[in-house]
Amino acid sequence: MRISEILFASHNAGKIKEIKQMLEPLGISVKTAADMDFPDVEETGSTFAENSLLKSQTIAAAIGIPCLADDSGLCVDALDGAPGVYSARYAPNRDFDKGMDKLLAAMAQSENKSRKAHFSCVISLAYPDGKYNLFEGRVDGVIAEHKMPGAEGFGYDPLFIPDGYDVSFAQMSKEDKNKISHRGRAMRQFKDFLTSM
Ligand code: IMP
Numbered sequence: 001m002r003i004s005e006i007l008f009a010s011h012n013a014g015k016i017k018e019i020k021q022m023l024e025p026l027g028i029s030v031k032t033a034a035d036m037d038f039p040d041v042e043e044t045g046s047t048f049a050e051n052s053l054l055k056s057q058t059i060a061a062a063i064g065i066p067c068l069a070d071d072s073g074l075c076v077d078a079l080d081g082a083p084g085v086y087s088a089r090y091a092p093n094r095d096f097d098k099g100m101d102k103l104l105a106a107m108a109q110s111e112n113k114s115r116k117a118h119f120s121c122v123i124s125l126a127y128p129d130g131k132y133n134l135f136e137g138r139v140d141g142v143i144a145e146h147k148m149p150g151a152e153g154f155g156y157d158p159l160f161i162p163d164g165y166d167v168s169f170a171q172m173s174k175e176d177k178n179k180i181s182h183r184g185r186a187m188r189q190f191k192d193f194l195t196s197m
Pocket of ligand 1: 070071072073074087088119153154155156157169181183
């Protein structure tokens with residue numbers, strides 16, 4: 001099916017800019033909350049795919065055009081995969097400095113001393129008839145003992161050291177992070193899918 005218009009269900013200005021830059025050259029017009037109203041969907045799923053699909057399928061059915069949504073988060077082995085789908089809510093008042101302290105404290109108390117962790121991202125594209133496509137990306141790494149310095153990034157970036165590197169995501173340029181990140185990988189899969197249509 002040829003797509004000419006997509007609603008991107010995100011309020012994040014950075015993600016909106018990125019998606020527009022990727023889709024507009026392919027002749028796909030990207031609508032956002034600034035162009036049309038769409039329902040707020042509660043993220044009640046227990047996986048990134050469920051949450052991503054909850055958003056895209058509900059909204060695509062409500063507005064009648066394809067909808068793109070994403071869900072992502074950090075999964076820590078020593079915490080049995082937490083904070084996972086609760087990554088945003090795990091940080092008190094969405095204060096990620098406090099959220100990182102909370103994570104380090106929880107790891108210090110865990111009997112499992114592994115520092116392994118990964119970020120996951122699932123992008124879903126849902127059509128008004130309920131059909132959908134999923135694009136998944138993951139990056140493995142370790143949680144640093146302390147927050148690493150570095151002004152780049154957001155969320156838990158100062159704690160995450162990707163495998164093969166000795167700096168955290170917060171010390172990498174946006175471009176370098178994007179080459180290996182969960183979101184970058186999921187986005188490239190999505191782009192490959194669109195260009196092969
Ligand atoms: P959402 O997918 O926008 O709902 O993001 C979920 C949460 O996961 C964010 O609020 C961040 O806490 C965390 N997260 C997702 N991706 C990243 C990343 O690339 N770096 C740091 N934190 C991230």
